[in-house]
Amino acid sequence: MSNIIEEIRYFSCGYCTNEMSRIFKGVPKKKLNFYAGVFLIKHRKYGYVLYDTGYNIRLLKNTIKYMIYKKLNPVTLKREDMIDNHLKKAGIKAEEIKRIILSHLHPDHIGGIEYFSDIEIIITEECFREYDKSSFKSLIFKEFLPKDFEKRLKIINSENRNKNIYGIESYDLFNDGSFLLISINGHSKGQCCAFFPEKNLFIASDVCWGMELLLLTEKMKFLPKMVQDNFSEYKKGVETLKKLAEKGVKIIVSHDPPERIRGVLDE
Template identity: 55%
Template sequence: MLSTAEKLIEKVDYFPCGYCTNDLKRVFKDFDKTIVNFYAGVFLIKHKKMGYILYDTGYSMDLLKNNIKYFLYRFANPITLKKEDMIDYQLKEKGIDKKEIKYIIISHLHPDHIGGLKFFPNSNLILTKTCYNNYKLKRDSLLIFNELLPDDFENRLILIDDYKENSLFPYKNSYDLFSDLSMLIVEVDGHTKGQACLFIPEKNLFIAADICWGTQFLPLTDKMKWLPKKIQNNFEDYKKGSDLLKKLIEDNISVIVSHDKKEKIFSILKKE
């Protein structure tokens, strides 16, 4: 283990940026009516040399606009948002200037992850090449709302590929983002193609985007109903992603997914 003085990751913070409400009965077989709020999680990582890095950006108030596409989205996926939930507002409250966010890792391009991108006109945007290629091919376009992306989105992209073996994360090849072993990007298919997860070795922490809706649901992957299965890019890959998370948890790595319970995420990050 590195000593505190040598640590590159000073802090990982979490911001719940709006939520959607769903009934687990609609998601898993043999479930009674159970209403759950799924928060859109945003993570802020403070790197000693690289400054602030955001992982995802949560929802945007734009989704409350009245057009048929957003109406359908909200009908299938009722959302609760107010301006105080937006990532720009929460950063300001914390005394962080959004100009200080040099990099944003975009796990994937679903609306609850890209909603806040327009708040950060100067940040470099990190996306996997797989995710980008799939976006260009307009696969999964049903859940990608182009208008939420900044106009110069493509100009600011840093595309990630060329994953390598790394003994710090022996489970799957990874990309050493800043070439200092502080943040490893790991690509996990299933929910979308080329979803970017993040392993922070110093914190023994794996941030796993939408590999599942909540780590407590991992044992229920096989009980997923037809429609929620269909929403995934590839359910066979989705199951492999679930298996990866189970293995990491078994090996005592702290695993967080974007829509995990707030209390759970806060308590994991407090331990670090």
């Protein structure tokens, strides 16, 4: 297996800002930007796969729901930050995207999907059940999803997970060992992460909010804990990342600073 995954590109599609001392106990005041990371993966045979789609400019409208969201997560976003503009600048047409993986359905991951029509959308079975239930805590803003969302879905379920990577079950997207999808709960049910064996690279979505914040997990305050779907599961996900890092796996989370992500991808 060599160069099946020809390239992985990163795009920053807006960000929210929060105060470190509001998230973790016993840390100094420091504002931190949490970028909405989007990844474009090019498979040698199957072409472009988009992993997440970033924020949507419509989130800046002053509806009650959006205002509550922005109060907790002040969002900075310009129209040119959205994924369709990034792809245009890169010379890639929307119709060149063959599949879209949504790691989970929070607003900073689904915002740009409206610019891609008639494309297969991949989510995990647990994520679909959460979408179907759609409780307030799920933070799923369905208005950002296309009207034909359910018709376009490819749902990954437990029956078709088989590849065992470092003790973790995974789904082999193209049946060639190059692109493995792994479900990790905690932040969101059925959160879909991606592992690329030939690059020894793990894209961990929001398993944590930044690799530099990994060791602060136990210091997380009450409100940020409540934002997680299940904090006990969140801590298990963090331990999974620690174990992968100990084995030398390169790890990126979606909200890492752009300079860190680009540095890892360039290694």
